[in-house]
Every structure is written in C-alpha cells, then in structure tokens.
Amino acid sequence: MPKITPQTGPRHYTLYCSTDLTVPRTARTYVTAVLHRHALTGLLDDAVLCTSELMANACLHARGAEGAVLRVAVDARGPVALRVTVYDGDARRAPRLLEGYDPESGRGLWLVDMLSQGRWGTVTGAPLPGGGKGVWFELGAPGADDSASTGNPFNPCGPAVDR
Numbered sequence: 001m002p003k004i005t006p007q008t009g010p011r012h013y014t015l016y017c018s019t020d021l022t023v024p025r026t027a028r029t030y031v032t033a034v035l036h037r038h039a040l041t042g043l044l045d046d047a048v049l050c051t052s053e054l055m056a057n058a059c060l061h062a063r064g065a066e067g068a069v070l071r072v073a074v075d076a077r078g079p080v081a082l083r084v085t086v087y088d089g090d091a092r093r094a095p096r097l098l099e100g101y102d103p104e105s106g107r108g109l110w111l112v113d114m115l116s117q118g119r120w121g122t123v124t125g126a127p128l129p130g131g132g133k134g135v136w137f138e139l140g141a142p143g144a145d146d147s148a149s150t151g152n153p154f155n156p157c158g159p160a161v162d163r
Contacts, residue, residue, distance in 0.1 A: 027055040053108035058088035085136040087126035
C-alpha cells in the first residue's frame, strides 16, 4: 500500500449536490474521506458535526434553489487546518445565532459556534447559477495556537462577512 504524506499548502476539494434531505450524510462521508487523506483525524468529530449542521441548514432553508456546493480546504501544516464552506442558492437568508432557546430549531449554529470556537461566518455569492451565499467554519490544527489570526486564506468567492 502506498504511503500517503501530507501535502504543503492548502488543498481544495469541491462537492456539488442537490438540496435533497439525504445530502448531509454524503457531506459527512466526503469530509471524513478528506480528513483521512490528510491525516487530520483529530478534527474528524467536530468537522463532521459542523459540516452536517451547515449542509442540513442549506437543504432545509434553500429548498427549490439551485442546489448546494460543499467546499473543503485543508492545510495540514497551517494554523487553520480545515475550512469548510457550504454554499446554497438562496441569498435571502443569512444565518445567525438565535437568542434564547427554541426546542424545535436553532441549535445547529450554536454547535458550530462552540466547536469552531467562534470561527465561522458567511460570505456573499456562491458558485451556483444565480449566486447565493456561503456559511463557513474553521478548525485549527491539533495543537495549534487557537489565538492565531486566521485571516481568510481559503475563500475563493470573496471576503468573509461579519455575522
């Protein structure tokens, strides 16, 4: 079996999909494969949960839109080891953390916020016909200094938008 060695610099992976309700499972499998490829299994649980939440939101709130795009950027040697962006074709709804507790909805972004240590946000535009928006999160490399400035090295669609 060939030895897989981590590559230097960011590597980008893209998955185009529908907004079918089974897509979050596909997204989890995809992110799992990418993290295994780059020997970043220490980030696996948090990355899979956050990806699933963002993809479920895209499928739920952007139904009837142009589909969804999952972009994964990996830099195994950088302070930001992983950046996942989920794009959907609905530009109308920028996600936000809801105040208080709603037993029916709104907990997903709180999980993303907690697991990413507040390193998530939105971008305008999407690589879909008609545009849309993206929601992203970042996870640091295992053992990396979490206070490092992350900038926005992985976003090919424009600058991050404050949430």
